[in-house]
Amino acid sequence: xxxxxxxxxxxxxxxxxxxxxxxxxxxxxxxxxxxxxxxxxxxxxxxxxxxxxxxxxxxxxxxxxxxxxxxxxxxxxxxxxxxxxxxxxxxxxxxxxxxxxxxxxxxxxxxxxxxxxxxxxxxxxxxxxxxxxxxxxxxxxxxxxxxxxxxxxxxxxxxxxxxxxxxxxxxxxxxxxxxxxxxxxxxxxxxxxxxxxxxxxxxxxxxxxxxxxxxxxxx
Ligand SMILES: C[S@@+](CC[C@H](N)C(=O)[O-])C[C@H]1O[C@@H](n2cnc3c(N)ncnc32)[C@H](O)[C@@H]1O
Numbered sequence: 001x002x003x004x005x006x007x008x009x010x011x012x013x014x015x016x017x018x019x020x021x022x023x024x025x026x027x028x029x030x031x032x033x034x035x036x037x038x039x040x041x042x043x044x045x046x047x048x049x050x051x052x053x054x055x056x057x058x059x060x061x062x063x064x065x066x067x068x069x070x071x072x073x074x075x076x077x078x079x080x081x082x083x084x085x086x087x088x089x090x091x092x093x094x095x096x097x098x099x100x101x102x103x104x105x106x107x108x109x110x111x112x113x114x115x116x117x118x119x120x121x122x123x124x125x126x127x128x129x130x131x132x133x134x135x136x137x138x139x140x141x142x143x144x145x146x147x148x149x150x151x152x153x154x155x156x157x158x159x160x161x162x163x164x165x166x167x168x169x170x171x172x173x174x175x176x177x178x179x180x181x182x183x184x185x186x187x188x189x190x191x192x193x194x195x196x197x198x199x200x201x202x203x204x205x206x207x208x209x210x211x212x213x214x215x216x217x218x219x
Contacts, residue, residue, distance in 0.1 A: 005208045016049060023048045026110045027075060033102065034073045041099070044072050046142065046168060047210040051079035054140065054166070057215075058083025061164055063137035067091045069123045069151050070143030070168075074103025080140060081112035090116045093123035093143070123147070127154035134160040134218075142168040145185045148192040156201050159218045165202065167192070171212030 006012065017023075027048070035042045046054075058066065058080050066084065071077050071094040081090045090112075094100050100118055107113040119126045123143055139155045141148060148167065159165055172189045175181040196204060196214060204216035 008208075020049055020052050023051070026106060027051060027078065029109075030073060030075055030078070030102075030106045034075075037102065038073070038099070041072070046076045046079075050168070050210040050213060051075060053209060053213075054079040055083040057164065057166070058138055061137060063164070064088045065091075065136050066138045066140070067093070067127075067136050067155065067158075068140045068142070069093045069127070069155075070141065071103055071118065072096070072099050074100070074106045076140060076142060077103060077116060078106060078110045078112060080138070081107070081115045082110065084112075084115055086115075088115050091126075092116055092118045093126045094118070094120060095122060096120075124150055124154065127151065127158070130154075130158060132157055134158055134163070136160065136163060138164045138166070140166045140168070145169065145172070145192075146188045148188055149195050152192065152196060152199075156199065156218065161218050163218045165204075165214070165216040165218065167196070167214040167216070169211045170206055170214045171208075173211055 031045060034045055054076060063083065064085060066080050068077055068080060068090060071092040077090060077092050084090065097120060100120065107116050124147060134157065136159045139159050141151045155165060170189060170193055172186050175186045176190050196216065202216040202218055204214055207213045207215055
């Protein structure tokens with residue numbers, strides 16, 4: 001029998017969080033403020049254990065130059081920026097002035113504002129305007145799902161060999177498995193997952209953390 005990852009019950013999830021490194025006050029306050037200001041949108045924020053994972057992964061890979069597609073109120077950007085050395089850089093891409101205004105405040109509070117450059121524009125425009133050279137050590141994709149494959153195609157050539165790509169929500173909350181789910185958003189995730197799997201420029205694994213996180217290494 002093939003061994004499978006545990007199906008996380010709420011209790012096991014709580015245990016997992018309780019036995020991972022603690023989430024500090026800055027991130028806890030950010031999560032609470034996001035929930036208060038934007039109750040409809042707060043579910044877009046990454047899970048706390050994903051945040052810990054991003055910091056650890058940035059640190060473990062020695063990442064210096066990072067790009068994020070989809071910043072929202074700043075949770076993942078803080079986690080990524082914290083994993084960088086003092087002279088590291090994070091290019092944060094988003095379109096929302098309102099949501100990223102919160103991010104800017106929390107970048108200051110987390111002491112990482114000097115590492116982050118925010119580009120407020122459709123991320124595809126931002127990425128296409130970058131030199132087509134492999135300058136990034138790590139790329140994180142977490143924006144509009146319909147553009148995932150386009151983001152991937154812009155980012156893979158811009159990540160250095162040995163560098164890492166991370167892609168969030170690759171389970172689409174389980175909807176990828178349900179044939180009745182025919183929305184453009186879910187189909188885009190299915191198409192993206194198949195596209196990335198067939199991409200010989202990377203080796204990858206889908207991690208069952210949060211709503212599914214693809215971890216890919218550029219060959
Ligand atoms: C799932 S949220 C990102 C959550 C964030 N990573 C966090 O940890 O809180 C998706 C974000 O993508 C942004 N977005 C949507 N379409 C975009 C586009 N075409 N270009 C850039 N950002 C976009 C939204 O404004 C939103 O802030």
